[in-house]
Amino acid sequence: MKPVGKTLGYGRVSSDQQDVASQKAKLETLGAVVVFTETGNGSTLQGRNQLEAAILLLEPGDILLALHPDRVARDTGDLLTIAKRVVAKGAILKLDDPKIIFDGTDIMAEMMLTLFGLIGSVEKHFIKARQRRGIEAAKAKGIYKGRPATIQADDVRELRQQGFGATEIAKRLKIGRASVYRVLAA
Structure with a gap:
């Protein structure tokens, strides 16, 4: 068994209209000594500086804790990539809901990550489809003009x-x- 190290928390919200404070409080309650938070799209790994910082600080025996799989990534490949990067550091990826502990040795934990990554991908697809339909409806009514020009x-x-x-x-x-x-x- 690996020695138990520190627990780093990771929380993410998608937009500035959301508040990451409740995630941070829950992660601290679950034992995170430091919580890395950011606002951004979980659809890509680009620009996820706080996640990168958390992974860089991991040492053997540490835990990277997140509340839900979709807070880590909304894509199967990205979720598994992150999980394997954590394990490569000798650490563990732990999710609170559903309870998943991924240390690279349990095929069932990997299967669960794959399943929830797929669910996140499907959810992302439906969010984008609803957004496109909303934009099309607004354009048809003449009330959607697109993003304001930022270049003069x-x-x-x-x-x-x-x-x-x-x-x-x-x-x-x-x-x-x-x-x-x-x-x-x-």
């Missing part, structure tokens, strides 16, 4: 007329070069 096309054109290249325009306006090219091509 006139500023791009004015800087271009002053002789600046795309790279300099992008720097001055703090936008991407591709955005500059799109405005200039329009």
